[in-house]
Amino acid sequence: MKNNIKHLLLGVCLLTLPSLVQAHGDENHDAAAPDVAVGNSPQRLPNGSVLLPKPSQRQLAIRTILAEKKDSPQTAELSGKVIADPNASGRVQPTLSGRLEAGPKGLPSLGQKVQKGELLAYVKPATNPIDRSNQSAQASELRANKAVAEKRLARLQLLEGTIPQKDIESARYELQSLTERLSTVGASLFSTESLFAPASGAIASVNVVPGQVVDAREVLFEIVDTSKLRIEALAYDSQLVSNIASANASTNAGNAICLEFIGAGGLLREQAIPIQFKIKPSDKPTFLSVGQPVKVLVQTNTKIKGIPIPALAVVKNSSNQDIVWVHGEPENFIAKVVHFVALDGANVTVTDGLKDGDRIVVQGASLLNQVR
The missing domain is CATH 2.40.420.20 (conserved putative lor/sdh protein from methanococcus maripaludis s2 fold)
Structure with a gap:
């Protein structure tokens, strides 16, 4: 009985085996595994490349x-700034205290082009009432003395030939002196100081408005010719001054400027030697302003x-x-x-x-x- 059961199970296994083998008959088991696709894009590799x-x-x-x-020439890096050319810039300052008045074209505005000698504004001197009254009294006294001198000269001229000529000339000179003194005193009562542009260029700063009371020596306007700027740097190595071959400057924005060495100062400033450069005529930068910081690179004769x-x-x-x-x-x-x-x-x-x-x-x- 047991042998019959074993023979039956063996027959069933043999019958199902071909079907199992047929189920995988269409597959190619010898084919290699497909490669992983690599993207055509930039990437950082493990070694850092x-x-x-x-x-x-x-x-x-x-x-x-x-x-x-x-x-290549050995280079020294210096801190510098843009300064105005003293021959192409100027400041407008009154010599008297007073009230500011606009000129015939009004007060100049920032960036306005002006020519040397152009009238910019007036300053009406400020005087206290006592000084003004004293000047008025002095002018009245001079007018009276002038009238007396005119009449005296007229009488002496009628007696010409009977009196010494020196008396007539003395009266004439006295009248001339009184006339000039009266003119001077009268002009001081109503005079105004005219402010002219000391150089040609553009208005760089305006520190006034019409009617403002200003002091003597106060800076009212600054004029700068932006086509003639200079670069000033501080060198802490005294040997660098005598070893300069060429120089360049660069701004924070990366603009390069070719420079030409002018000279160095003989007086220390902040324990450093001030060195000045001028911008070469081939470079006419429009992106520089007075006071702007720059980095100065000085090429020496050392290689x-x-x-x-x-x-x-x-x-x-x-x-x-x-x-x-x-x-x-x-x-x-x-x-x-x-x-x-x-x-x-x-x-x-x-x-x-x-x-x-x-x-x-x-x-x-x-x-x-x-x-x-």
Whole structure:
């Protein structure tokens, strides 16, 4: 009985086996597993480099140059500011205290162009009542003395030939003196001081309104010719003054300005030597204002060896280190930590971290640095 049951179960298994095998007959078990698709987008690799496909490189406008070591002038960085050229600027100050009155064209406004000698305003001197009454009394006394002198001169002229000529001349001179004194006193009673532009340029500051009472020597207007500005910097190294080859300046916005050395002062200011530069005629910047801070880069006659690159090629990594991106493989960029010194307002010299032949990213480095 037991043997019959075993034979029955074995037969059932043999009958169902072909159907199970047939259920998997259409599948190819020898085929390899499909690859994981990789996106065509920039990405930061585990080793810190950046994978940037060619389409992305063109989209980000990546540009590179070959590194080449050269002798560059050693550069010193100074803090400076924009000042006015003393030969093309001026201040308008009254010599007397009084009330301000507008000129024939009204008071000048900020930015208005004026010419040297142009009338800007009047100042009517302020006098107290006692002084004014004394001047009026003096003028009345002079008028009376003048009338007496005129009559005396007329009588003497009628007696000409019978009296000495010196008496007639003395009377004439006395009348002339009284006339001039009366004219001077009368003018002081109603005189006004005219304020003229001391230089040609633009009105840089206006500190008055019509009717304002101003003091003597108070600065009412400042005039600056913005096409003739200068740069002043402070040097704490006395040897730098005699070793200047050329100079450049740059603003906070990154605008570069070519400078020409004028001279250095012989009197220390804030324990430093003041140095002045003038802007070269080839550069006529319209973005400078008097008092604006600038960074002055002075190139000396001393040479240093390094790789000059644009300043925009240097960026910061997550550790706040200065890095430069080097184009290694066709779609791979490597960040290298560098040390550099400023060369001018737009370029730097890398002294450590790069070698000849490295292809350095000089355009689009900031965008490449943002790839995560």
